[in-house]
Amino acid sequence: MSIATTASRLESAVCSVVRGQPEVVRRVLACMISGGHVLLEDFPGTGKTTLAKALAKAIGGAVFKRVQFTPDLLPSDILGISVFDPSSQEFRFHPGPVFTDILLADEINRASPRTQSALLEAMGERQATIDGVQHNFDGIFFVIATQNPVEFRGTYPLPEAQMDRFTLQCALGYVSAAEEAAILSDQAEVHPVDALESVATRDEILELMAAARRVRFSEELRHYVVRLVGATRAHPKIQLAASPRASLALMKISQALAVFQGHDFVSPELIQSVAVDVIAHRLVLSPEAKYSGSSARQIVVDLIESTPVPA
Amino acid sequence: MTDRPFIGLLIALVVEARHWTRIRWEFDDAAYLRAWQFSTISTAMVAVLIWLDGDHSMALLNLLSWLALLLFPLQFVQNYGMRDSMPLETFSFLAKRRRMRNERLGLIGDSVYFNYGNIFFLATMISAAAGSKADSWIFLPGLVLLTGWMLLGSGSSKIRSLAPVLIMAGGLALAGQIGLKKLADWIGRGGGDGEEQFNPNFNYTQIGSKGTIQQSSDIVWRIRPEALSPSPLLLRTATFNFFFGSTWQNQRMSATGFNELSSTLIGEDSYYLLREGTAVESLAGLAAFNLRGAVSDKSPLPLPGDAVGMRNIEADGIESNSLGTVRIRPKFPIIDGAVFWNGGTNPESAPQPTDDLQIPPSERDVIRSSVDRLRLRDEMDLQLKLARLRSWFHNEFRYTRDLTIQKPPIQQQKDGHKAPTALAQFLTDVQAGHCEYFATATTLMLREIGIQARYTVGYAVMENDLKRGGFVIRGTHAHAWCRLWDETTGRWIDFDPTPPDWLATVSQQPSAMQSFYDFVKRLREDSFIWRNDPSNQLAVSIIIGSVGIIFSFFIIRRLWLSKRQIHSTISSGDYHGAVVRTPLHTLEIPARKHLGPRPPGQPFAVWLARLRPSLPDAQLLDEAIALHQQLRFDPVPPPHDHRERLETLARQLEAGL
Structure with a gap:
């Protein structure tokens, strides 16, 4: 089967x-x-x-x-x-x-x-x-x-x-x-x-x-994953940013999602679709951001929107 | 920009080079702000320079013609930055403060981002229309053609959608051109009711008008007598020989026509001589003064009645008429040069008894009775006649700027009603008036006793420039007197019958505001003269050039050091590896018209999928996207027919758009 x-x-x-x-x-x-x-x-x-x-x-x-x-x-x-x-x-x-x-x-x-x-x-x-x-x-x-x-x-x-x-x-x-x-x-x-x-x-x-694990993941998208996760490290509202473990998790879960889609390669939409769930809970917001009503999930959504994605 | 095609082309090149180069900078909001500040500061500096350069009528137009260059830094920052828009806060200090406060308080406020390109395009159009060559016939079709080309280039190919935009561009160009010219003219006239151009053959007087004489106390001219030279008392701007109603005119061709003065170049000095045949060498011993002031086209020059010539006045031409009025067609809005005078000759030709003895019939009676009352005919000597006339005016008359004499209505004059004319009222009842009354009455009375005389307007030299030496001549120093023919010497001489106390009424302590205006005006004129001096021109260009070069070097170096390479529009960030381009990427530009630009964080497939409602066959799109994804992101190369199939699909999709 x-x-x-x-x-x-x-x-x-x-x-x-x-x-x-x-x-x-x-x-x-x-x-x-x-x-x-x-x-x-x-x-x-x-x-x-x-x-x-x-x-x-x-x-x-x-x-x-x-x-x-x-x-x-x-x-x-x-x-x-x-x-x-x-x-x-x-x-x-x-x-x-x-x-x-x-x-x-x-x-x-x-x-x-x-x-x-x-x-x-x-x-x-x-x-x-x-x-x-x-x-x-x-x-x-x-x-x-x-x-x-x-x-x-x-x-x-x-x-x-x-x-x-x-x-x-x-x-x-x-x-x-x-x-x-x-x-x-x-x-x-x-x-x-x-x-x-x-x-x-x-x-x-x-x-x-x-x-x-065999699902193919292009070098360009690996860079995109790293860039997206890395963006949390430069964000002013974030005190504790996402680790390389987050990049790894994002890559692996995108591969797994591709299996469910019946694809044998990963496309950028897959990465984006799961990025918030993978990244947001790892972040610790700065107190100012926390009390001004920012949420980690919203910050990740913003980062996805602003990080250039391979077209 | 039309009169500076090189700069215009350079800007266009830099703006457009964005599409060919991959050099970009990571400009942030601070960079936008800096570019905006740079633009505003340079606009202010250019405005000051243009203003200092004189010629206020063209100042605004001149500034507008530099607009494209002045606003260029902002366009550069947007074009070569990583974003396609800039925040509105760049331009508003208040909005910036509000955002800073919001950030501090943790409030959520979104910045408004907009694309600056359209504004810059508009600025370029205005710049082009404001250029001095914008009124050539090629401007309008040229602009329409260029706009059309631009629209074609950006992809709108349908003639029907093109035409209205082109008509609009043409209309805009035309309207902008005409409107700008009108505006400049209007501003040039000082907002509508500025002084009219000086007419050397027609002079309205205030004789017979009620009211108070209003004159500007701005500095008009500055004169500085050369060492050991006396200073002139009266400087003539124009002479008239025919009195009618309340105007002085010149009517005969021999008087109204102007003749070009020939200029002589000796060494480095250029001379204009007022009489043919005067030897230039003879000027050396004459009295002289330096004349400096702002002029426009055909401005009269204020010269003494016995002026001989001028030296080093930069002009396209100087011309004079037979009455001794001299006017200039200047090269620059401010002139500076020497005037030689007191040489025993007059610029004007000998009198014409038919004109210079004429008395209008309406004034004949009162003039004759005045002459009789003074028994002027009894004196044989000219000087004694003048002395009697002068003492009469000085003792019996009063100078006033409040005009109370009303001339009789025209109807009464026609009816033969013997209503006294304004001049008659002045001579018999009122016995008070301003210089125009005195000069007119004296001219006519001298003519009555057979002395050929003319009416002359100009300035009285009366205000010492205490700080800098020499004299300043203000609008309030305008004066009228008469010029009469001295048979014995064969010369025209000035005779000023106005009681000397008029000097006191016009010379007042200038207000603080006036002092400031004077200071600014002097600064403007002197800096202009200094800048235009050939010996300083080199220094000026070296200073400005080196400052410009150092500044541009500084900016270019900083830009060069901070530049980034973008590798492809379809990949971005720090990935420098190979990027696969698929046939579907060609759809990005046509799709932009339906979807707007693709946000940087939106995958191409997601963005393109939004086209689905506007396509006849959405399945084609799904298939194309799937193929695109595979070609683009599967590291294992797919079979070659995939690419061919996608090419076909992309063509079909583009046709369907």
Whole structure:
């Protein structure tokens, strides 16, 4: 079965559950096959968890784990722990939920920064070092973290280093009235997630990831990506600008999006379509800009408009 | 710019060279501001220079003709910058302050950006129309042709859409040309009711008009007697011999015609001699003064009644009539030169008894009775006659600038009603008036007793220039007197019957404002004379030239050091690698007419896709864009027929636009 059909089957399967959000679904899927991670930030009840669950369900054979982040969560609750086994008289390693294909880190900002940071190594390098032993993840390993932007009480904002590990930050937002009515009728008897059949195997996803890496990316567009990300570093309203990791993420996710479009090369529109989601959450605005009502997303939109693009 | 084709072509070349070169600069808002300041400062400087150069009537037109050069820096900054527009704040200090405040307070305010090209185009048109050669017949068709060419070049090929624009351009050129000339003339006349051109054959007097004499107290001339020379008392500008109504005129051909004076060049000095046959060498011993002032075409020169000649007055020609009036066709708006006088000769020819003894019938009675009352005929000696006349006027009459005498209506004169004329009222009842009354009455009374006399206008030399020496002559020093023929010596002599207290009434302490005007006027004239002096011209051109060269070197060096290369219009930024050009790129220029210019951050495909509603077949566009994307951004070269197919598609799309 071809790469393109796998991609489109996966996409339509998730879209059948997460109604009215085809763009976000495609972006999240692209994020997965680009080897990145996504941070969904939206109001409660907009379908963040459903999206994660539907994605896990659609991939046959993929391990899905969910961690509800709470203030008393400890790093070992995520990574795993070595426990002394009296029967064998030795320490035995109990892997934590991080050893999985798809990890839903729900309400990630409710855990302390210490626990949040436990994910740094895993997300950045696809490995975990526990008690001096390095464990590599060779599967999909896709972290979907969620947080809601309205509550501040009892939450810890994600550290900048952690933010930078997320390829994308995107929002689902409310759907149209018609779509919402469709959601109601869908869930009248049984939740569509429960009815969802797997449409792709874990190996097929790994193939998709390999295909995304093969998507051709012209030298000129690489310069464009660097120029666009570099523009944040000269911007007067930005205190902390985007890192080369952002350029890398932008390139990889554009390649993955090209797979979903059925192209084997990247065009500048693809880069632009995802640039805000890739760059904005990594920026820290200067206090003057923040209090004058500028938003990082708007700044990135402006930068896209003003940075000359290869025609 | 029409009279400076070299500069005009140079500017056009630099403006257009943008399309051929890839040199650009990263001009920011500060650069726009600097260019604008540079333009304004140089405009002000050029305005001052033009103003100092005299000839106010052409000053505005002159300034307008430099407009294209003066506004060029802004066009340069826009043309060779990275943007196609400039912020409106460049031109407005207030808008700039507002934006700075908004930024400080964190308020969101958008700048207005606009393309300067149209303004510059308009300025160029005005410049062209203001040029001195704009009234040639070729200007109008030339401008229309050029505009048409420009429009064709920018891609509008339909004759129907072209014609109205061309007609408009032609109309604009014509209207601009005529309007500008009118405007300049109007300003030249000082806003409508300025002084009329001096007429050497016709002189209105205020005799018989009520009111107060109004004269400008501006400096008109400056004279500086040479060492040991006396200073003249009266400087004549014109002489008349026929009195009618309240005017003095010249009517005979022998008097009205002017003859060119021949100029003689001796060494480096050029001489104009007022009488044929005078030896130039004889001027050396004569009294002389230096004359300096502003002139226009056919201005009369103020010369003493016994002037002999002039030296080093730059003119296209000087001419005189048989009454001794001398006028100039100047080369420059300000003249400076020496006048020789007191040589015992007159510039004018001998009297004509038919004219110089004539008394108008309406005045005959009162003149005769006045002469009889004074018993002027009894005196035999001319000097004694004049002394009696003078003492009569000095003792019995009063000088006043408030005119109370009203001449009788014309109807009454025709009816033979013996209403007293203005002159009769002056001589018998009122016995007060200004110089024109005195001069006219004296001229006619002298004629009555057989002395040939003429009426003369000019200036009285009466105000010492305390700071610089010499004398200044103001508009208020204008005077009238008579010139009479002395049989015994065979010469014309000046006779001024006006009571000398008139000097007191016109010489007042000049106001502070007047002093300032005087200062400015002197500065203007002196700087002009200094600049025009051949010995200074070299220095001036060296100074201006070297300042200009140093300044341009400075600017060019700075520009050269900060230049950037743009590599292609389709790729930009710091990417210097190979850029694939696809056949679809040819669509960019025709598409611009429908979509406007492509924003730098908008991908070509997205921009072009907006054409979809205006195309008959949108699928062609989708196919073309897909092919374009592949050719352009796929590093693996696609099959060759892709390019051919895209060429076909691009042609079809262009035809459909």
